[in-house]
Amino acid sequence: MSSTSSLRFALAANRLHHATPDAGLFTWLKASSETIRELDIELHTVGRTYDAIQREGFLSGYRKNIRYPYGREGGLMKLVSRVTIHEATPITLDGAIYLIDPVDPSSIFPEALALKRQCITHGKPFISTVAGAIEWMEVERVMAGRDPLSDCLSAEVIRGQTLALISHDALKAEMVAYASQYFDILSLFERRVATGTTGGLLNELAWSKGWPEDKPWVDRYLSGPLGGDAQIADLVLDRKCQRVIFFEDPHVARQHEADIQLLERAVRVATHDATCATAREVARKWAEAVQRANAG
Template sequence: GRRLDAVVYFSDPRDATSLFPDSLALKRECVVTRTPFLASEAAAVAWFGIDWLARDGRSAAASHIDGDEADALGMRRDPANDVVALIAHDTLKAEMLAFADEHRGFLSRFGTRLGTGTTGALLNGRLPERLGEPAPEVRNLAGRLRGLSAAGDWVTGMASGPRGGDVQIAELVRQRRCQAVVFFEDPHVSREHEADIQLMERATRIPGNEVLCLHDPATAREWAARHQRCEAAGRDGWMTLIDACRRRWGVELVPVAPTGEGGGERAALLDAAAWYVRALVSERARGTAATAGRLRVGVGGGGLIGDLLDVIASLAERLQAVDDARGGFAMPLVRRGYRRMANVEVVPEGGGADAVRNAGHLAAALSATLAQPAATADGVDVRITTLSDPPENAGVVSAGRRQSMGDDVLVVPPGVHLRLDGHVSGGGVTTVISMARDARAALTGKTPG
């Protein structure tokens, strides 16, 4: 007797089982009971992200959501750049008009609204002849929406569903020109263009090109209402640990998920840190390759740094193995001349024997996969430190070097309770690699666990 809040069913159109009767029956049952049916990762992330934000009174406006996640969520980006498609079968056109009327402000934020056939005409306040004498509710709602089209049609009309409108929207989704589809479908009637409907729905689930697709009025209303509640509270994004660190301290956090007790956590941390350091140095080196400047990489002492450099040294062989296994396609950067870039110098931080040894070790590791150490040093700085370094060295830079506020890496060993406020504010460190649970403890003041 307990009602489901949502069904998450990742349906890959390339998988034949997505058209099996049991799969279709599950989706139909959700539409009948007006239960959110989330058939792609993009739809699930958007639904639960906005649900969390609407419920969580502690979440302030997020800083950034980058890349494909921003497109999928549709929260951080300006809706003026987005397109939403509004489709309804005849028996649900009144509900579509009511939905548009209730949430006209939210829908008006989208740059473009699409509507198929009769639905589009009704949303523009017109009464198509094919409806004959419409029900009073439809007539009244269409009249209420007519004012939105005073400066031109509020909705861009497409062909009707039976005449290819669903196919037109599917093509726009495929071209990434439609970011959301609201489709009020009636599962109780036969549909002459069922193949077109399936094509449109499957287009919204293509991996790597997924968009939010909602199938019933109750789900669509809740989606719009949650957005509006978040906007009213000034919360327009999805807050994560990474967002919180960026917003509170200007720190780029690279969390490493715990892998269990003992050495597994340390190995996972060192592996993630090694890849991150190599990527950071690579990007900075490429940025200075065309200039007279040199990229300086400062390395401190300490056992954790030494272990980190051992992992970095292993990356050359690992990259080459992957490169060879995949015919040179997977790792093309290794073979495109980065070995010839003579613009990276590795220098010891603090002058201690361990730091000098580590600097030589890192120089050898980077030269094997990235660049040759340079003879001079003047330009962009990168500093790699760990919390195993003496605290008094956290904010110290070598004589003659400028302190770079954007390029440092602080590696936090497992089990260390990270004091972000002190370490970051005092040392100017702007990148932290830590265990996720340790960072959570730093943010909340609670015991890790």
């Protein structure tokens, strides 16, 4: 994440999320405008999304909402290069909030897919749901030493949720290390689920930490290639799984890519209820924020 005092985020929203006054973009802004102003967060906003914010009167007078061209004029493409970390990058963004309509064809345009991939590659949040955008502003707020404005990071809320833990083959060891480091936080969840091999490794970890051996720490579903991602997507769609931590490897093609996309699409359908972290660094920052929010 950026070491500068002012965070910078790409911001875009498909039409579904800004077409009406009660749309998702404005739900997020109602919850997060105070944090955006207090933390002096720069928003690098694609044209139509920027215009919608102006139309509805949000962030009035805020000079750090910066307008980019319309998507058709390259606005989203410009943001992709700016989430990379390189001395030649004119502005480095700390992540992207892209509120996606899962049936909008533009959500699978190359620039949209590239924005997500570059965020994962550089360990930055790619946030595609309303619930996730609200929560991430709370994460940044808590990590900046401010009191939370909502209870989305509270132990009480987490205890009523189900968490899915998924990792690609090259990152399974890192998922186990993550679960070991934040075992107490992850154990707060009412239920944990995982795809086959990852679930087996996580149960072995839990038992080694003293979890009762007659009780699985995670409920195991099928492996990803055999349908485990689709099974968890079904839980998300039924509002029976609220959080997905998915350690994705952006450098390897997967035979079951369609199943992975299905799960992520399900999360976006449940936009007001579900969150998804797809980078290891992002999952760690979320866990650190939960620890801080519940300290004392």
